[in-house]
Amino acid sequence: MFDTLTDRLGGIFDTLTGRGALSEKDVDAALREIRVALLEADVALPVVKSVTKQIRERAIGEDVIRAVAPGQQVVKIVHDALVDLLGGDGAPEGLYLEGEPPIAILMAGLQGSGKTTTAAKLAKRITEQHKKKVLLASLDTRRPAAMEQLQQLAIQIDVAFLPIVPGQKAVDIAKRAMSAGRLQGFDVVILDTAGRTSIDEEMMGEAKAIADIAHPHETLLVADALTGQDAVNTAAKFHERLPLTGLVLTRMDGDGRGGAALSMRHVTGLPIKFLGVSEKPDGLDAFDARRVAGRILGRGDIVSLVEKASQDIDQAQAERMARKMAKGKFDLDDLREQFSQLKKMGGLGSIMGMLPGMNKAAKAQAAASGMDDKMLTRQEAIILSMTKAERAKPEILKASRKKRIAAGSGVDVADVNKLIKMHRQMADMMKKASKGGRGGLAGMMGG
Numbered sequence: 001m002f003d004t005l006t007d008r009l010g011g012i013f014d015t016l017t018g019r020g021a022l023s024e025k026d027v028d029a030a031l032r033e034i035r036v037a038l039l040e041a042d043v044a045l046p047v048v049k050s051v052t053k054q055i056r057e058r059a060i061g062e063d064v065i066r067a068v069a070p071g072q073q074v075v076k077i078v079h080d081a082l083v084d085l086l087g088g089d090g091a092p093e094g095l096y097l098e099g100e101p102p103i104a105i106l107m108a109g110l111q112g113s114g115k116t117t118t119a120a121k122l123a124k125r126i127t128e129q130h131k132k133k134v135l136l137a138s139l140d141t142r143r144p145a146a147m148e149q150l151q152q153l154a155i156q157i158d159v160a161f162l163p164i165v166p167g168q169k170a171v172d173i174a175k176r177a178m179s180a181g182r183l184q185g186f187d188v189v190i191l192d193t194a195g196r197t198s199i200d201e202e203m204m205g206e207a208k209a210i211a212d213i214a215h216p217h218e219t220l221l222v223a224d225a226l227t228g229q230d231a232v233n234t235a236a237k238f239h240e241r242l243p244l245t246g247l248v249l250t251r252m253d254g255d256g257r258g259g260a261a262l263s264m265r266h267v268t269g270l271p272i273k274f275l276g277v278s279e280k281p282d283g284l285d286a287f288d289a290r291r292v293a294g295r296i297l298g299r300g301d302i303v304s305l306v307e308k309a310s311q312d313i314d315q316a317q318a319e320r321m322a323r324k325m326a327k328g329k330f331d332l333d334d335l336r337e338q339f340s341q342l343k344k345m346g347g348l349g350s351i352m353g354m355l356p357g358m359n360k361a362a363k364a365q366a367a368a369s370g371m372d373d374k375m376l377t378r379q380e381a382i383i384l385s386m387t388k389a390e391r392a393k394p395e396i397l398k399a400s401r402k403k404r405i406a407a408g409s410g411v412d413v414a415d416v417n418k419l420i421k422m423h424r425q426m427a428d429m430m431k432k433a434s435k436g437g438r439g440g441l442a443g444m445m446g447g
């Protein structure tokens with residue numbers, strides 16, 4: 001699933017996350033590549049336009065978190081844009097099965113889309129997960145052996161099946177199914193309607209007539225993900241004629257591009273409720289926008305890093321700091337603030353643990369070089385031993401003052417010197433980074 005896109009985006013992100021600061025030009029260059037990647041994945045053009053616009057606004061806009069590398073933040077922004085595109089952050093839509101039984105679920109779709117298989121998969125799922133009594137009924141009077149196919153599947157999954165009455169019309173089968181459902185105490189009746197090779201008036205008329213009889217809680221369109229934008233167009237056309245409540249995308253297991261999945265929601269406004277992921281009766285996944293976006297990006301580590309940072313960092317403080325940096329002002333009090341923010345985020349160790357490519361050995365090395373939480377505390381102590389004037393103007397720190405500070409914070413003068421040197425380097429880097437448009441500790445961390 002989504003292999004093409006995952007590969008392409010991976011390359012783009014590798015370039016971005018390797019940089020300290022990003023300019024508007026960097027973001028635009030990345031966006032051009034993201035656009036090509038989405039188009040190659042067969043995502044509909046209006047969808048590509050809308051999603052890249054959203055990414056640009058967020059990447060260049062105000063809501064930047066300055067405690068993570070800009071490239072990493074772009075990964076998170078792209079992730080969020082994909083989640084929105086796929087239907088938002090909420091829990092998976094699931095099925096609406098509340099109300100007086102029997103509740104009808106109508107399955108619609110073109111022939112060969114996987115409608116019959118999906119009807120059986122849903123029956124199995126509702127039986128097992130919702131603990132409901134399900135009746136499967138085939139209304140497909142067109143495709144030879146369609147009824148027998150569903151009957152076989154029903155036997156295989158051990159779900160009740162409405163007996164076949166040869167020659168009966170679809171609307172009459174619907175009536176019979178609903179009354180059997182009522183009389184025999186079924187909770188849910190799944191009606192598998194006939195498909196065609198293309199949408200036609202007769203099929204739509206029949207589906208509407210069946211809907212008028214069964215008053216379905218759910219009318220699900222089954223579409224084959226492999227047909228890409230055709231699936232999207234079919235869904236849109238169906239929805240114009242038959243009020244659908246959701247979509248099921250089948251053959252996701254064979255779909256390396258994912259264009260249909262990514263375009264469906266935006267184009268039709270309908271939620272994707274399930275994904276068909278194999279031919280087997282249990283090959284049906286509840287659709288979860290976050291999980292799918294995560295799978296496309298394959299950068300869960302970075303996304304959770306940025307989430308953690310945005311939760312823990314005081315935005316106002318970050319903004320204040322950013323303004324100071326832009327003016328080239330960054331004193332020792334500011335440095336201390338950055339240390340304490342780092343500690344709030346769980347310390348350098350926890351941040352490094354989340355970065356890709358940071359293995360145990362690298363973390364151990366960081367700890368050995370003093371880049372651990374103890375070091376953060378020690379640095380804070382050194383700064384706290386300085387007077388206000390010293391913190392604001394480190395230049396005045398001559399030998400006698402350094403000695404006093406070292407004694408006050410229980411370290412050697414060499415440690416004080418190291419801190420002052422580190423501050424000077426950071427201040428220089430920040431001045432440079434802020435000229436590129438963005439700055440912050442991000443630049444120091446390097447991504």
Ligand code: GDP
Binds near residue numbers: 109
């Ligand atoms: P219908 O004409 O729409 O009722 O389509 P069927 O349910 O008969 O499905 C057509 C073919 O697609 C069958 O061979 C199914 O086994 C296969 N199929 C359906 N859903 C999936 C899926 O999610 N993944 C895969 N790999 N095959 C599927």
